[in-house]
Amino acid sequence: MITVQLADRVKNLPPYLFASIDKMKQNALSKGVDLIDMSIGDPDIPTPKHIVDAMKKAVENPEHHRYPSYEGMLSYREAAAGWYKHRFNVSLDPKTEVLSLIGSKEGIGHIPLAFLNPGDIVLVPSPGYPVYPVATLFAGGESYTMPLKEENGFLPDFKTIPADILKRAKLMFLNYPNNPTAATAHAELYKDAIELAEKYNIIICHDAAYSEIYYDNEKPMSFLELDGAKDVGIEFHSLSKTYNMTGWRIGFAAGNSDVLAGLGKIKTNLDSGVFQAIQEASIVALQTEDAILSGIRRIYQERRDSLYGGLKELGLRIIKPKATFYLWAKVPSGFDSTDFVTFLLEKAGVLGTPGVGFGAPGEGYIRFALTQSTKRIKEAAERIKSAIEKR
Numbered sequence: 001m002i003t004v005q006l007a008d009r010v011k012n013l014p015p016y017l018f019a020s021i022d023k024m025k026q027n028a029l030s031k032g033v034d035l036i037d038m039s040i041g042d043p044d045i046p047t048p049k050h051i052v053d054a055m056k057k058a059v060e061n062p063e064h065h066r067y068p069s070y071e072g073m074l075s076y077r078e079a080a081a082g083w084y085k086h087r088f089n090v091s092l093d094p095k096t097e098v099l100s101l102i103g104s105k106e107g108i109g110h111i112p113l114a115f116l117n118p119g120d121i122v123l124v125p126s127p128g129y130p131v132y133p134v135a136t137l138f139a140g141g142e143s144y145t146m147p148l149k150e151e152n153g154f155l156p157d158f159k160t161i162p163a164d165i166l167k168r169a170k171l172m173f174l175n176y177p178n179n180p181t182a183a184t185a186h187a188e189l190y191k192d193a194i195e196l197a198e199k200y201n202i203i204i205c206h207d208a209a210y211s212e213i214y215y216d217n218e219k220p221m222s223f224l225e226l227d228g229a230k231d232v233g234i235e236f237h238s239l240s241k242t243y244n245m246t247g248w249r250i251g252f253a254a255g256n257s258d259v260l261a262g263l264g265k266i267k268t269n270l271d272s273g274v275f276q277a278i279q280e281a282s283i284v285a286l287q288t289e290d291a292i293l294s295g296i297r298r299i300y301q302e303r304r305d306s307l308y309g310g311l312k313e314l315g316l317r318i319i320k321p322k323a324t325f326y327l328w329a330k331v332p333s334g335f336d337s338t339d340f341v342t343f344l345l346e347k348a349g350v351l352g353t354p355g356v357g358f359g360a361p362g363e364g365y366i367r368f369a370l371t372q373s374t375k376r377i378k379e380a381a382e383r384i385k386s387a388i389e390k391r
């Protein structure tokens with residue numbers, strides 16, 4: 001019998017803060033509680049039919065049954081470049097400035113391996129997507145937290161980062177529209193990031209997974225729209241959230257060709273690319289009519305308005321989301337974020353995510369995902385209301 005010993009990098013993973021909540025959730029479900037689960041960042045709406053139909057056809061073709069190319073089919077990369085042109089008026093060379101990914105998480109998780117040596121620093125926004133610090137840890141790097149504060153519109157304040165940190169920094173992650181705060185960024189932020197990157201030789205990795213989930217017709221911009229962006233970084237895109245394709249595992253990175261080549265080096269040694277049938281279906285996805293996407297956005301907008309309206313009435317401080325399918329709210333006084341999530345689960349049968357799970361600066365907030373029907377969301381708001389009134 002051997003002793004199975006985990007490696008330090010696994011032992012050093014941050015504690016999984018959702019474990020106790022997972023347990024409470026399972027407990028409630030086993031008791032037959034009619035739980036409204038708003039903790040999951042995974043669309044409940046199915047993939048549009050034209051994409052599923054394209055997949056059915058593609059899967060029949062034996063050409064697609066073999067190993068795909070590492071960097072993605074040229075036709076898929078051309079479709080991604082065409083989408084960029086149409087959506088952002090940004091020109092990309094599909095051969096060198098687009099790289100296919102097995103979901104954007106795969107690219108985000110792997111990129112530190114390409115550019116970090118032990119002890120190098122990665123600038124990581126917090127609260128944020130947990131993959132940024134974990135990928136940094138796996139690559140032997142150190143995360144430097146850029147707190148996203150409400151008073152700054154949940155944007156990082158670059159001026160507070162010490163120069164010695166900037167000198168050791170190799171990468172910076174940014175993510176707008178933002179998960180979990182639902183904040184959007186403006187051109188100024190990207191300009192400042194580009195300037196900083198040029199001065200200290202830092203690669204910018206902008207995670208744009210939610211660029212197409214926006215409200216009131218206010219389209220978020222691409223980092224790559226800015227002059228000089230392509231000199232310093234790349235942008236990660238995902239088909240997951242845009243086309244309700246989280247289970248399909250496809251995305252892409254676009255921008256600086258040297259950065260993409262570095263990431264590609266890691267990928268050629270670890271994976272074998274995206275199943276070509278999925279790439280074929282994704283070409284069709286990237287050409288989806290705007291009307292279909294507006295329909296999806298309308299659904300989220302109705303949900304957002306229902307939850308925002310319902311919670312505002314209660315006096316909960318919420319920042320009305322301009323994008324993403326999340327709502328980020330301040331928890332009432334007397335609670336920390338985990339207490340409040342527990343309270344809502346026990347007294348209202350509604351499950352949110354404690355802000356602290358996205359990093360210490362998320363303490364004091366709760367995230368609700370708009371991945372339930374409007375009817376259920378309205379009911380959740382009602383239940384939250386009566387639970388708070390009875391407190």
Ligand SMILES: *Cc1c(COP(=O)(O)O)cnc(C)c1O
Nearest residue numbers: 103104105129179209238240251
């Ligand atoms: C969902 C999500 C992703 C990753 O999605 P993939 O399915 O891996 O493409 C990346 N970043 C953020 C912030 C997300 O919420």
